[in-house]
Amino acid sequence: MTKIVLRDHERAVLRVDGRVADVLAGGRHRLPRRWFGRPVVEVQRVDLRRRWLVLPGQEVAAADVPGVRVSVALEWRVVDPVAFLDTAVDPVDSLRLAAQVAVRDAFGVREVAELVAVRPQLSGALLDAVAGDAVAVGAEVTRVEVRDVGAPGEVRRAQLALHTARQDGLAALERARGETAALRALANGAKVLADNPALLQLRTAEAASRAGGTIVLGVPLAPGTIPAG
Numbered sequence: 001m002t003k004i005v006l007r008d009h010e011r012a013v014l015r016v017d018g019r020v021a022d023v024l025a026g027g028r029h030r031l032p033r034r035w036f037g038r039p040v041v042e043v044q045r046v047d048l049r050r051r052w053l054v055l056p057g058q059e060v061a062a063a064d065v066p067g068v069r070v071s072v073a074l075e076w077r078v079v080d081p082v083a084f085l086d087t088a089v090d091p092v093d094s095l096r097l098a099a100q101v102a103v104r105d106a107f108g109v110r111e112v113a114e115l116v117a118v119r120p121q122l123s124g125a126l127l128d129a130v131a132g133d134a135v136a137v138g139a140e141v142t143r144v145e146v147r148d149v150g151a152p153g154e155v156r157r158a159q160l161a162l163h164t165a166r167q168d169g170l171a172a173l174e175r176a177r178g179e180t181a182a183l184r185a186l187a188n189g190a191k192v193l194a195d196n197p198a199l200l201q202l203r204t205a206e207a208a209s210r211a212g213g214t215i216v217l218g219v220p221l222a223p224g225t226i227p228a229g
Contacts (some may be wrong), residue, residue: 004031010046011081012044013082023082047136052076057070058072062107079135079138080138083137095134098134105129
């Protein structure tokens, strides 16, 4: 009699003569040397915990630019131990290929700017695209994350130049607005001084006093008065 202890996140597939006889859940089990008169020849453990599959730096062609590098990560877990062991030689490679094809199809119909802007929606679209392939190999994809979208160097430089030009234009516009406001204020001030000559003298006296200069005040003579010689 053979004993086997499985954790809660484990399953054990028992095979007799190469065929599946039972799938054991977590706990302690006693395995007879013979199962319905035939010897138990194989016990395969399968881990059901969630795990990540990372696809770093996949290069795809967007609708407007080729050579876009995309990094995607899939969170997945085994839901059918028998299918996971028997359907594909390497079920993880099957998941990887399904994700790569889904990325190619999803990114090929969108422009680079849109890809960056709608990254959360892309994650949902990729999750739907790989769900069927995952079920086929006994797995379930629970989450897809688009980690990074990188445009080619030429595109990044062009985008930087465009952004710089826009910022320079905005700065020039703000300077022009400031100069216009200053000129308008000067024009209004000149009009006020022209309409009020006494105010001009007062402003001149204030400016001279701040500069530490000497102020000479002149008193206008009454009509008919002869100035002293």
